[in-house]
Amino acid sequence: MCGITGYIGNRNATPILLKGLKRLEYRGYDSSGIAILDTDRIKYLKKAGKIKELQALISKTSIYGSIGIAHTRWATHGSPNDSNSHPHLNESGTIALVHNGIIENYEAIKETLIRKGVIFQSETDTEVLVHLISAIYYEDKKLSFEDAVRAALQEVVGAYGIVALCKDEPENLVAARMGSPLVLGVGENEYFLASDASPIVGYTRNVIYLDDGEIVSLTKNTHNISTLKSKEILTKTLTEIDLTIDEIEKGEFPHFMLKEIHDQTHSITNTMRGRLNFQDGTTNLGGISEFIPSLINASRIYITACGTSWHAGLIGKHLIETYAQVPVHVEYASEFRYRKAIIDSDTILIAISQSGETADTLAAIKKAKELGALTLGICNVVGSSIARETDGGIYTHAGPEIGVASTKAFTSQVTVLTMLALMLGRKIEVAKNKGQNLISSLSELNKDVEEILKNQKKIKEVAKFTKDVNHYIYLGRGINFPVALEGALKLKEISYIHAEGYPAAEMKHGPIALIDENMPVVVLAPMDNTFSKILANIQEVKARKGIIITITDTKNSELEKLSDFILYVPPTHQHVFPITSSVILQLLAYEIAVLKNCEIDQPRNLAKSVTVE
Ligand code: M6R
Numbered sequence: 001m002c003g004i005t006g007y008i009g010n011r012n013a014t015p016i017l018l019k020g021l022k023r024l025e026y027r028g029y030d031s032s033g034i035a036i037l038d039t040d041r042i043k044y045l046k047k048a049g050k051i052k053e054l055q056a057l058i059s060k061t062s063i064y065g066s067i068g069i070a071h072t073r074w075a076t077h078g079s080p081n082d083s084n085s086h087p088h089l090n091e092s093g094t095i096a097l098v099h100n101g102i103i104e105n106y107e108a109i110k111e112t113l114i115r116k117g118v119i120f121q122s123e124t125d126t127e128v129l130v131h132l133i134s135a136i137y138y139e140d141k142k143l144s145f146e147d148a149v150r151a152a153l154q155e156v157v158g159a160y161g162i163v164a165l166c167k168d169e170p171e172n173l174v175a176a177r178m179g180s181p182l183v184l185g186v187g188e189n190e191y192f193l194a195s196d197a198s199p200i201v202g203y204t205r206n207v208i209y210l211d212d213g214e215i216v217s218l219t220k221n222t223h224n225i226s227t228l229k230s231k232e233i234l235t236k237t238l239t240e241i242d243l244t245i246d247e248i249e250k251g252e253f254p255h256f257m258l259k260e261i262h263d264q265t266h267s268i269t270n271t272m273r274g275r276l277n278f279q280d281g282t283t284n285l286g287g288i289s290e291f292i293p294s295l296i297n298a299s300r301i302y303i304t305a306c307g308t309s310w311h312a313g314l315i316g317k318h319l320i321e322t323y324a325q326v327p328v329h330v331e332y333a334s335e336f337r338y339r340k341a342i343i344d345s346d347t348i349l350i351a352i353s354q355s356g357e358t359a360d361t362l363a364a365i366k367k368a369k370e371l372g373a374l375t376l377g378i379c380n381v382v383g384s385s386i387a388r389e390t391d392g393g394i395y396t397h398a399g400p401e402i403g404v405a406s407t408k409a410f411t412s413q414v415t416v417l418t419m420l421a422l423m424l425g426r427k428i429e430v431a432k433n434k435g436q437n438l439i440s441s442l443s444e445l446n447k448d449v450e451e452i453l454k455n456q457k458k459i460k461e462v463a464k465f466t467k468d469v470n471h472y473i474y475l476g477r478g479i480n481f482p483v484a485l486e487g488a489l490k491l492k493e494i495s496y497i498h499a500e501g502y503p504a505a506e507m508k509h510g511p512i513a514l515i516d517e518n519m520p521v522v523v524l525a526p527m528d529n530t531f532s533k534i535l536a537n538i539q540e541v542k543a544r545k546g547i548i549i550t551i552t553d554t555k556n557s558e559l560e561k562l563s564d565f566i567l568y569v570p571p572t573h574q575h576v577f578p579i580t581s582s583v584i585l586q587l588l589a590y591e592i593a594v595l596k597n598c599e600i601d602q603p604r605n606l607a608k609s610v611t612v613e
Helices: 013-027 051-059 106-115 127-139 145-154 256-272 286-296 307-324 359-370 385-389 408-427 432-443 445-454 456-466 478-495 504-509 531-543 557-562 577-595
Strands: 003-008 031-038 041-048 067-073 095-103 158-166 173-178 183-186 191-194 206-209 214-218 223-227 300-305 328-332 347-353 374-379 392-395 471-476 498-503 520-524 547-552 565-568
Touching (some): 003 013, 003 095, 013 031, 013 051, 013 191, 031 095, 041 051, 067 095, 095 127, 106 127, 127 158, 145 173, 173 191, 183 223, 191 214, 256 445, 256 577, 286 347, 286 392, 300 307, 300 359, 307 347, 307 408, 359 374, 359 385, 374 385, 374 408, 408 432, 408 577, 432 445, 456 577, 471 478, 471 531, 478 520, 478 577, 504 531, 520 577, 531 557, 547 557, 547 577
Parallel strands (some): 300 347, 347 374, 374 392, 471 498, 520 547, 547 565
Antiparallel strands (some): 003 191, 031 067, 095 158, 158 173, 173 214, 183 191
16 A cells, blocks of 8 residues: 655655655545755655645655655554654654555664664654664665665565665665565656656656566666666666556546446457457466466365455356366455465466455455466456466456456456456357357447436435435345456445345345335346246345335346336346446445435545555
8 A cells, every 4th residue: 555656856856756745645644745856955744634735745844856756545553643654754853764565673763772772753664764774874885875775675565666766875866675566667867767668758758667576766868777686787688658638547437446437338348349259259368378277186275365346256257167167166265365275286376456466455466376287367457466476367457457446457357357267168069159159248348337327316316315324224136246246345445334235035044134115225136047036035134124226138127116226237148237236226325325426536544556564
């Protein structure tokens, strides 16, 4: 979590860093801060709260210089107050540092430093880093600032992306990464550093993705990348950023979440571009084509992920087992990494992650790799840690997702899993015409989403009717049970209404006790082989006076009679319904959050990219 950024060049760093922080605010918004090398001293400002608080502070003072660093925080160690905000400085104020990650052995380092007389100002793990670097740098006069950073990081256990500057080397900016992302933007006589490419895109399209264990030392004209273990200079390739300003700005939309819901008219098509083969009723997924035999013959597939991506994984299980008949186990990465899972060389692990940076998912991959499994990734962010750590993978190409609540990334993940299941199925016994049916429904998705978006008025009515309730229930069966879980998660995270998803038939084993006239129950009721069963489940809820909100692709008089509200998606393939119905659930959560005046793009306590355990 946390976003870090840095600049070195000829321009005034302050506005560049502030703009960069705004772009990184999705990563954490508990506090923010900036440090600038201003002629002969480091000036810094930091403030609890959103970046606008820091902006207000900056507007009252003059903080100017062409080298600087900045940070936006998601609190881990220490509450979100001013003193725990980054940057952290050494006691003489000559070194400043920003950090994204967690220093696991900070207590031991802190004790040693305290014994040497260092006085700490914050409760953070990060502060040990700046004092440690300072102690090494000033103890051994022969070391360069870069060498001192390298030496300090060798004593550190944990995850970090850091950017640091030192008053005594005013031409220099040093950064390093281990487990937290860091991108270097290469401009004309200037460099940019950031946790992702979004702060960089307005200035240069040329970037270098730093790898774990690398350190970079910058002047405004040069960059030297080496490793924490060796000073030998590495040659790294320049990558062109595939990102436009439009993609990372809200445009006419009031919130990123709404923009991203609307993006689904084209993002799902982008996910499928060049990958559908209607003629043969199959799909082509280049990034994993060499692994098809291994997938088909796998003893088991583990799908691992967190949050929304885990829900996509549950849908993937249903699809892969249906089409390809390979056993699939879906596990939270945070659980998988600490248990004794059965892994052999015929086991495949598929990790799903929008950001490609989720710490637990990354750790699960590393564990599976160590035990000999083939690892594949389904990621949205190109060049992300998970994309690079896995043996192969499929990008979702949903475009940047900035709203903390995942929307378009989810539908693209499910689309990828659908294509994967079909591709594997067609290699075994799934008939061509079955594949063609599925593909023709997938090809209609952009139009289907457009149709759903026209129906926002009806969704607003449901939102208005239910906005003041304290609880919400979501029901689905089979492939739609994870859709119910995802709908509940969307509502919880942005409107703070308690919500639960259940398999519809499980209601009578306990949760039905919760139903009364104040309980909205969203039911996913597509025309599939469970339709008559779900009608019965609706009857059971109706009999207890629950408020029935049905989502279906079918006109049915009984369903209409039982439902208080009925929201239609265009008729579609039963395996595509999870995608279309999810768009309705996203809109419903959004509209409720709007009516409740919630911070939609930055819900309390959350951050987009969870790079801590
Ligand atoms: O980037 P990832 O897909 O790995 O992130 C996983 C979860 O943190 C994420 O899906 C989270 O649950 C979202 N806020 C849900 O909207």
